Amino acid sequence: MVYYGQTSCEQDTERYIDVVKYVFNSYKKEVPLVINTMGWVKGEGLLLLSDMIRLLSPTHIVQMDVYDWKAMAPLTPEHVHLAPGLYTKGKRQAKCKQMDLSIAESWKSSEGEEDDESAPEYKLLYIHPEFPRAGVAGEARVHSSILRDMSILGYLGQLQPPDIGSVLPLHSLVPYQVPFNAVALRVVHTDVAPTNIMYAVNASWVGLCRIPDEIRCQTDGPVLLTQTPVCDCLGFGIVRGVEMEKKLYHVLTPVPPENLRLVNCLLLGNIAIPNCILVSQEGIEGEIPYVTSEYNYSILGSGKLKKKKHFKKREYMFQCDYT
Structure with a gap:
């Protein structure tokens, strides 16, 4: 497992490809591999998807379309063979631009055998719904941000003692x-x-990670990396506090101690802790740790979260509980 640290690869597509290569190289090919690609299939996202198909060489591709949406062509082997990628080129992309249609067709027939050998070989399973508004953005019952928060809550639920009925807040859990x-x-x-x-x-x-290089620091730290490594991730945690006097991080994590001994790198991304974990801490008198009501929105870089207007209002709410 590798910690990418972002909800979308749009800001760093090169690292995304490096991560995919790193993970795929560890695949032993002893069992079938199912790859769930991302949902970014417009613009550069579609180009990046072509790169992924060329890189991973799948045997089957399942393409699920959206009703009455013609922006994405079926990803047939012939289409991927000719289509440009974000970092790769179509086999005849440059030449076809300089030829008219008749010349391009004759060139295709004369060199068809050579092209068939280099074209990707996979079976396309194309699913096209026939009922209206299938897959329309904003009408999904559960959105990715909610699913991500639920996954984090479930992961942190491993920190809770099994014999206690109530949920212990962050300040009641013993960190490393x-x-x-x-x-x-x-x-x-x-x-x-x-x-x-x-x-x-x-x-x-x-992300609690392990880099191959040995950590060498002649001082008390901290040790800061100048580049983001692509390395194994052994689990996740919350930095509950930073003790500057004793030079210590206080980390909450369900990762077992035998695996924590291998961790020598902490990667911080833009994956946020669900707000309910911080706001709904019980047994606290006065100010809630990590939460402030006095915030200056005039500070450069600050601002309220933007509303996504295309999402429809749900008729129910999720109860925050990570037991």
Whole structure:
């Protein structure tokens, strides 16, 4: 497993391809492999999908279309063979632009045998719904952000003692103490000044990773990486606190201790901790940890979350519970 650290690969497609290559190279081909591709199939997303097909060489592709939407052609082997990718080119893309249709057709027939050998070989299973409004954006009953929050809540539920009926808040769980100089640190999705790195890490969701290089630090740390590594991720955790005097990270994670001994890198992405975990902490008098009601929206880079107007209002709400 590799921690990509973002909800979309649009901002860093090169790293996305590197991650896919890294994961695919560990595939032993002893059992069938099912690849669930992302839903970004417009513009550069469609070009990137062509790159993925060429890279992974699947035996079957299942393409599920949307009713009355003609923006995406069937991904037949012939189409992928000719279509350009984001980082790869179609086999005859450049030449066909310089020829008229009749010349291109004759060139296709004369070189058909050679092209068939290099064209991708897979079976396309094309599913096209015939009922109106199937797959229309905004009408899904559960959106990706909700599913992501539910996955995080389920993962953190492993921290809860099995014999306690109520949910323990973050401040009641015992964290691991990790010295600054024992792990390297890297923010994946943006550039953060070294003087502000601890503000970014505190109360954040992190990937617990292992890089092949040994962590060498002659001081008490912290150890900051200059580039984002593509490496194994052993699990996830929450940096519950940063103790500057003792140079310690306080990390909450359900990863077993024998695996934590292998962790030497913390990767911070833009995956947010569900708000209900921070806001719904019971047994607290006064201010809630990690939550503030006094916020200055005039600060550069601050602002309220944007509303997605194409989403329809749901008639029900999800109860936040990670037991």
